Amino acid sequence: MKKPPIFQENSPPGKPHAEPRKEAHKEPLHEGRWWEPEAGGKVHCYLCPRHCHIGEEQAGFCFIRANEGGKLYSLGYAHPAALQVDPIEKKPLNHFLPGTRVFSMGTAGCNMGCFFCQNWDISKSRSDQVHSSFVPPEDVVLLAIRNGCPSIAFTYNEPTIWGEYVIDICAAAKEYGINTVMVSNGYITYEAFHDIYDHVDAANIDLKAFTENFYGRVTLTHLQPVLDTLQWLKNETNVWFEITNLMIPTLNDDPAETRRLAEWVLEHLGPDVPLHFTAFHPDFKLRDKPKTPPETLHAARAVAREVGLHYVYEGNIFSDAAHTSCPSCGAQLIRRSWLDVEQNHLKNGCCPQCGLAIPGRWTNPHGKTPRKVFERAHELASSKYDHLNL
Numbered sequence: 148m149k150k151p152p153i154f155q156e157n158s159p160p161g162k163p164h165a166e167p168r169k170e171a172h173k174e175p176l177h178e179g180r181w182w183e184p185e186a187g188g189k190v191h192c193y194l195c196p197r198h199c200h201i202g203e204e205q206a207g208f209c210f211i212r213a214n215e216g217g218k219l220y221s222l223g224y225a226h227p228a229a230l231q232v233d234p235i236e237k238k239p240l241n242h243f244l245p246g247t248r249v250f251s252m253g254t255a256g257c258n259m260g261c262f263f264c265q266n267w268d269i270s271k272s273r274s275d276q277v278h279s280s281f282v283p284p285e286d287v288v289l290l291a292i293r294n295g296c297p298s299i300a301f302t303y304n305e306p307t308i309w310g311e312y313v314i315d316i317c318a319a320a321k322e323y324g325i326n327t328v329m330v331s332n333g334y335i336t337y338e339a340f341h342d343i344y345d346h347v348d349a350a351n352i353d354l355k356a357f358t359e360n361f362y363g364r365v366t367l368t369h370l371q372p373v374l375d376t377l378q379w380l381k382n383e384t385n386v387w388f389e390i391t392n393l394m395i396p397t398l399n400d401d402p403a404e405t406r407r408l409a410e411w412v413l414e415h416l417g418p419d420v421p422l423h424f425t426a427f428h429p430d431f432k433l434r435d436k437p438k439t440p441p442e443t444l445h446a447a448r449a450v451a452r453e454v455g456l457h458y459v460y461e462g463n464i465f466s467d468a469a470h471t472s473c474p475s476c477g478a479q480l481i482r483r484s485w486l487d488v489e490q491n492h493l494k495n496g497c498c499p500q501c502g503l504a505i506p507g508r509w510t511n512p513h514g515k516t517p518r519k520v521f522e523r524a525h526e527l528a529s530s531k532y533d534h535l536n537l
């Protein structure tokens with residue numbers, strides 16, 4: 148999978164920035180949410196289940212939430228380290244405005260420690276080790292409009308850890324009729340969950356495996372909080388969501404584990420939540436495993452369909468399982484090649500052959516961007532953000 152571009156105004160991606168953070172970011176620090184003061188000048192961050200207790204002048208596990216003077220600050224706020232226009236299918240979302248472009252952005256840091264991270268050059272960097280531009284929330288939305296994107300995705304690194312920025316972008320996006328998407332590992336506390344997910348339109352959640360052993364050893368986190376997040380999404384929000392399971396040879400590709408995962412999805416989320424099995428390639432600290440053979444994805448998909456899931460996809464390989472088919476009559480509804488939509492036969496969200504309503508968000512409720520707004524976006528992009536080369 149193509150990596151997002153990192154800003155390269157002075158130094159290459161992943162290389163430490165020469166200046167300390169305070170000089171790298173000239174704007175005032177943005178105070179965080181979801182924290183409380185503790186004895187001795189420490190702060191407790193309860194945004195994610197790590198519950199970091201952070202000493203003065205230190206940052207949490209994710210690198211971008213820091214204690215300065217006994218207060219917690221969000222260092223990623225308004226400082227994206229990667230910006231790119233992607234197809235929505237790359238998130239991956241196959242049932243959300245198919246064939247549209249999504250303005251995709253990430254910052255530095257992550258709250259997981261996955262050995263196989265494919266964006267490790269930003270996720271394993273502190274905010275002062277990546278180049279970023281100052282882009283306030285409303286400007287993100289105008290950049291999305293300028294680039295013909297009906298949606299903005301918070302992606303590449305874990306967006307939960309810059310939740311304050313996400314929320315403010317969502318508020319601006321609503322005003323302009325732009326959709327928002329979380330691409331997340333699902334590692335968030337209930338205290339923060341609704342604060343963020345009540346404002347987004349769609350999500351793709353990584354369910355990286357279905358064993359606590361894998362989560363503990365390979366991601367340095369736990370499985371149950373991710374399962375909790377999926378159930379909160381299903382039971383307590385209107386967010387359209389899909390699930391991704393990256394299959395890594397010998398670590399999480401046992402068919403018995405895949406069966407348990409699919410059975411859990413069926414029982415707790417229902418048959419209509421799309422499930423994407425995607426191929427791993429060696430990266431970061433996990434270079435001793437081979438690429439996932441296509442046969443592994445085919446076998447996983449067969450198991451999930453046998454269990455009863457209706458929409459099971461294969462990703463990161465060329466596959467006929469990128470298409471969307473009707474689970475009732477088998478008609479091909481959306482034909483894809485890699486991430487491109489070649490044909491979309493849906494009629495008002497229904498199968499044209501048997502009339503079954505296919506779950507998803509098939510049309511943009513906000514319609515076309517007014518001309519005046521587009522002109523303003525164009526003006527802003529040319530005057531302030533030409534250097535981004537979007």
Ligand code: SF4
Binds near residue numbers: 193308
């Ligand atoms: S969001 Fe970051 S600082 Fe907060 S608990 Fe999670 S890892 Fe720690």
